[in-house]
Amino acid sequence: PTPARALAPISFAGWSEAGSVVPLYLPIADPETEMVAPFRLKLTFLRAGAELSEAEATALVEGRLVSGRLGRLMALLDAETVAIRRHTRAIAAARSIETADAASLDRHGGDLGVPRQTARLTLAADGTVSTVSEREPDADYRRRLAMYRAFAFPRPSQYTTRFSADGPLAQMGFAGTLELREDVNPFSLAVALISVGLTGAEADARADNFRNFLRRWVLLDLNNAPPAARPMSAADREASGNLRKRLRDFVEIAAIDAAMAPDLALGLDRAVALFRAVGVGQKLKLVRALDPGAGSRYSLGLGLGIEPLTAATLDTLFTTAGGPAPAGASPEVLATFSALKRPTNLKDDPLGSWVWRACGFRTVHLAEADELFLSHLATGALTLAGDTSIVLPATGQDAAGNFLASFVPEAGSDTSKIIAAAAASFASPAV
Numbered sequence: 001p002t003p004a005r006a007l008a009p010i011s012f013a014g015w016s017e018a019g020s021v022v023p024l025y026l027p028i029a030d031p032e033t034e035m036v037a038p039f040r041l042k043l044t045f046l047r048a049g050a051e052l053s054e055a056e057a058t059a060l061v062e063g064r065l066v067s068g069r070l071g072r073l074m075a076l077l078d079a080e081t082v083a084i085r086r087h088t089r090a091i092a093a094a095r096s097i098e099t100a101d102a103a104s105l106d107r108h109g110g111d112l113g114v115p116r117q118t119a120r121l122t123l124a125a126d127g128t129v130s131t132v133s134e135r136e137p138d139a140d141y142r143r144r145l146a147m148y149r150a151f152a153f154p155r156p157s158q159y160t161t162r163f164s165a166d167g168p169l170a171q172m173g174f175a176g177t178l179e180l181r182e183d184v185n186p187f188s189l190a191v192a193l194i195s196v197g198l199t200g201a202e203a204d205a206r207a208d209n210f211r212n213f214l215r216r217w218v219l220l221d222l223n224n225a226p227p228a229a230r231p232m233s234a235a236d237r238e239a240s241g242n243l244r245k246r247l248r249d250f251v252e253i254a255a256i257d258a259a260m261a262p263d264l265a266l267g268l269d270r271a272v273a274l275f276r277a278v279g280v281g282q283k284l285k286l287v288r289a290l291d292p293g294a295g296s297r298y299s300l301g302l303g304l305g306i307e308p309l310t311a312a313t314l315d316t317l318f319t320t321a322g323g324p325a326p327a328g329a330s331p332e333v334l335a336t337f338s339a340l341k342r343p344t345n346l347k348d349d350p351l352g353s354w355v356w357r358a359c360g361f362r363t364v365h366l367a368e369a370d371e372l373f374l375s376h377l378a379t380g381a382l383t384l385a386g387d388t389s390i391v392l393p394a395t396g397q398d399a400a401g402n403f404l405a406s407f408v409p410e411a412g413s414d415t416s417k418i419i420a421a422a423a424a425s426f427a428s429p430a431v
Helices: 054-060 068-094 102-112 138-152 156-163 200-217 234-250 262-278 311-321 331-338 353-358 417-427
Strands: 119-123 129-133 195-197 251-253 284-288 304-306 363-368 371-375 382-386 389-391 403-407
Touching: 068 102, 102 138, 195 200, 200 389, 234 251, 234 262, 262 284, 262 311, 262 331, 262 353, 262 371, 353 363
Parallel strands: 195 389, 251 284
Antiparallel strands: 119 129, 284 304, 304 371, 363 371, 382 403
C-alpha cells in the first residue's frame, strides 16, 4: 500500500505441521464502504537463515486471500489452533532425547547429570591446546546423552542381555540366574459426563444427545452397522462389518446396548482369535457395554462387562502359553500369543488378567461376582460418583456439584487392592 511499509515477520516454528495457516497481512478497509484499496505484497522467505528461491518458496508455501468478517474469524482461529497443536507436538517431542532440543534437551542432561558443554578444545599449528567459548550443538549433545542414558537408565532388553548365560556376570564367574521384574504402575483414569441445563430434564436431554452423537460418529455397535453418514472408506466399512460378524459368532450379547469404544471391540477380536487358535470352547458373554445408568465405568462406552472366564478355559490358556505358538496361526494371533505372560500359578491370577492384558486391555477388575470389567484405559478400581446432571441456579449464584473419586474393592473383597497395598507398605518397617 501507499506509503509502503514493512510487515512484521512471521515464522513457522519447529514442529509446525504441514498445512499450518498463519495470518500475514490485514489491510485497512474504508469505514464507510468496508472496501479495501488495491495493494501489493513483496515477500522474502528464509529457512535456517538462508533466502529461498522463488521455486523453493512455491514448493513450500501457499498463499490464500480470505475476505469478510467470517474470513477474519477463521484466520484467527486457524492461527491459534496451529499454535496449540504445535506446542503439544513440541511437548511430546521433548519427552525423548531423540527428538528434544534446546532447553528440553538440557533437562534430559540434568536428569543424567551430564551438562551441555560451553567450550570446545582447539589445537594450534604449534601444538598448543586451548579452549574457545562455544555452546555445544544439539546434535552433538544428543549423541553424548544417548551414550550416558544407556548406563543410567538401561532398558529391559539391556538387562536381559547382561543377565544372560553368556553375559558380563556369567563371564565373571556368577553361576546363578537373575531376572528383572519391573511392572509399570500407571495413573488410574476415570471419565464422567457432566451435563448442565436450566432444568434437570434439559440437562438429562443434553447428556442423551451427546451419547447419541457418540453412537453415530464414534462408537462401534456389535448389533448395528455404522451409520451411513459416518465418514468411512469402503475398506474401513467392510473391515468393521467383518469384525462385528466375528464377534457375534463367538460372543453372546446379553447387554441392552452393545455400543463400545472401537479399541474395546479390537481387544475382544484379539481375544476371540486367540481362543479359537488354541481350541478354547467357552464363548464370551457380553453383560454390559454402553450403559448410562451404570456409573462412570460404562456411561461413555469406555468399558465392558463380561462373564469371567471359567477355570477350564484358564487352564487351557495356561497350558498352551507354556508351549510353542499355535501352528498356522495368523500374524495377529502370534503377536497376541507372544504377549502372554502367564503367572507362576493359576491361583495367583484367578481373573486371567495376563490373558486380557495381552489382548490390549489395561484394566481387568471384578466389578460383580458374575461381571468382569475390562477397559483399554488404565481405569483400575477407580470410579467417579456425583451430580452428573447440574441445574443452573438463579442469576447471581454459582452452579456446584459434589463428586467422589474412590477405589472400589473387587467383588467379594472388603478393601481395594490399591488401598491394601498402600497400607501394607506404610505399615512395613523401613529396610
